[in-house]
Amino acid sequence: MASLLTDTLPWHDGEIQMRSLLRIPPIINPTVPSLSYGATYLLLNSPLLAIGAVDREGRPWSTLWGGEVGFAKPTSQSKIEIRTPVDSKHDPLADILLHNSSGESGQLVSGLVVDLATRKRAKLFGRKITGSIQVDEENHIDSSRVLTTVGNCPKYINIRNITPALPTPRLISESPQLPSGALKLLDHADTLFISSRHGDVDMDTNIRGGPPGFVRVISNEPNGAVFAYPEYSGNRLYQTLGNLQTTPLAGFVFPDFETGDALYVTGQTEVLVGKEAAALLPRSNLAVKVTVTAARYVEQSLSFRGVAGAKSPYNPGVRYLATEKASPAAIGDEKSSVTAMLVKKELLTPTICRFRFQISDPSKIGTWTPGQYATLSFQEELDMGYSHMKDDDPSSINDDYVRTFTVSSYPALNRSTEFEITARRHGNVTDYLFRTNERAGLEVPLKGFGGDFYVKTPSEHGKIPFIAGGIGITPLLAQLPDLDVSHLRLFWTISIRDLGLILDTFNRFPQLPHGTSLFITGPEPHDEKTTEQLATLVASGAQVERRRMQAKDLDLSLADVCPLQFTPSSFPPDTTYTESKPVSQTKTPNSQGTRARPRAPRHFNPSPQTQVQHQQPKCPPTKVRPHVPLTQQQAKPNEEKQSNTIQQTRAQQRPQPTAAAPTSPPSSRPSPK
DSSP, X not given: OOOOOOXXXXXXXXXXXXXXXXXOOOOOOOOBSSOOHHHHHHXXXXXXXXXXXXXXXXXXXXXXXXXXXXXXXXXXXXXXXEEEEOOTTTOHHHIIIIISTTOOTTOEEEEEEEETTTXXXXXXXXXXXXXXXXXXXXXXXXXXXXXXXXXXXXXXXXXXXXXXXXXXXXXXXXXXXXXXXXXXXXXXXOXXXXXXXXXXXXXXXXXXXXXXXXXXXXXXXXXXXXXXXXXXXXXXXXXXXXXXXXSOEEEEEEEOTTTOOEEEEEEXXXXXXXXXXXXXXXXOSEEEEEEEEEEEEEETXXXXXXXXXXXXXXXXXXXXXXXXXXXXXXXXXXXXXXXXXXXXXXXXXXXXXXXXXXXXXXXXXXXXXXXXXEEEEOHHHHOOOOOSXXXXXXXXXXXXOEEEEEBOSOOOGGGTTEEEEEEEOOSHHHHHXXXXXXXXXXXXXXXXXXXXXXXXXXXXXXOEEEEEEGGGGHHXXXXXXXXXXXXXXXXXXXXXXXXXXXXXXXXXXXXXXXXEEEEEESSOOOSHHHHHHHHXXXXXXXXXXXXXXXXXXXXXXXXXXTTEXXXXXXXXXXXXXXXXXXXXXXXXXXXXXXXXXXXXXXXXXXOTTEEEEXXXXXXXXXXXXXOOOGGGOOOOGGGTXXXXXXXXXXXXXXXXXXXXXXXXXXXXXXXXX
16 A cells, blocks of 8 residues: 655645744645555554544534554555444534434545554544444444545653443533533543644644643633643644634544543634743643533543553643743743842752852842742753754753742842752753853843742741651741741651751751751661761751651641750650650649659650750740851760661760759649650
8 A cells, every 4th residue: 555645735824824923944744645654554553543523513523433453444545444332322423424414425534543552643634435333233334535644743642551442421511611520531631632624625633642731721601611721842734723723613522541431522712822822821832722612521432441651751741821820930021131140059969059149130020038939041041942852851842941949048138139049950950050160150031039938937835847858948948047946847858868958957057956857768878978977967956767757757746745845955864765645645643743754755866965854834945055067066986986877876875874854843734644
């Protein structure tokens, strides 16, 4: 079935218009005027075929048929035959091609043969020859004459392994206002199929993929839902979008591969370009907006199921509507005149660095508040222009190189022209920052500051629990100068490779260790530097665990007991270690009428700098020893040559027997157990 291309097909007016709007240089139309060899091979080896056709009212509809390899076969170089179970009751294509009089011979039909397991696809366009349904077997038999084919790239296709299943359809809704089940399907859908037409001349069916939820619902009124989705960087043929320019109508099918449910939609379309697209879906240069005019939501309508595999590496993140979430890229003017210059770098760990930037004109951008982020654009530095495929760096294809970083410095009055970010080396932008010399004069547009994450100060005796993972501590750093650290209870899990970040934080905020529980993961250290860092952290007064954080570690019951506080000194030698309980669960004082000795929490790690004090119920502020930088603290001489493990370090640092700590006068408050 070899095909010979004797002449190229011209672009139609809509395709030319799209290329003009996007300033795309001219290319040759790759569409083949026959059933090409590649399309034939794919048709024989693919389990799915998306099909589009037009109903009697001129509205395009889409469906997805198949379930196993071999259901569609070429019978000649220009004809294919389809035999597959279908939802003959509610599938709109069954109505159009098999039931209604509009399904006459010669009707426009488009298709997309697709193998989701290999991400291969090819578009077909032709005209219907015959069609019928064998009711007893629930099989659809359709023959079509293929006029043109064209192959497509595998980008944005999420892998699925397809297995056959018999349809057992149940119509849930025929309203253009989508029911809750349909909205839920859209919320997690990562694949759609769209059919469009160029007048009565030709049709096109194609696939759109992305991250789950890439289709966003704008409204859902009784007269019809409205949704939108971004158009990612593709092969620049713009055949679908060109059709929407001349005939702004499209039919969609959203398949649920797990349940077999399907949402069939037809509606009016609007192609948004440039600022219009960004105004609706920030960070988008091209988008499609759809107003639903008719819809069918059918449970178990499909003749297959799909087991999810790998997501496409080309998928960008979800682009939310401007009304859903404030986008960092939408802050400030499109061409910001304010810049930020890199003036200092401090490497805290091999993969974490603190960067200081100087603002060119603070009067135009304003200052920030603790907990906000800065939005920086690195597009001029990193954007290499259009590339169709880039397997070595697929995420860069749709990357606008706009990044947000939590500001980790406090907005002091005397340094209002500078701010700091603390970032891990991960991705194109941070890798570029790590490689850039601070004396190189790197200057990038500062689009503004945003966000409103703020830690509120509790009541007099309240506690502030804060859970952080690794670099996730940054939202707290800029807020610590405003907080009464004695109220803070920090649970911080971090890799042993990043101990430098903890030491830097404790040096900058010397009161922080006494309310901090550290959960350090990773292998035991084998180098002297990491061993010393671990010993320093154990001696700092922080609670240190060499394991992952667990749910039981987040018990704040001890923090709710006002009379019990931990301050720098040393534990009594006979202090026992048990899990603490709230005051309301403890027993009454002992038979002599005196308070029982309070017990430290089971996971608390004593150090020479820690003791238990009994306070009056008023809970006065925690006393803190004079600050000595952690890097200057020394271990005991006889401990310098000992084992590297934390358990041994704790045993070595346990204080010698001393007199018991003084107790407060008897109180009517029951003692902690």
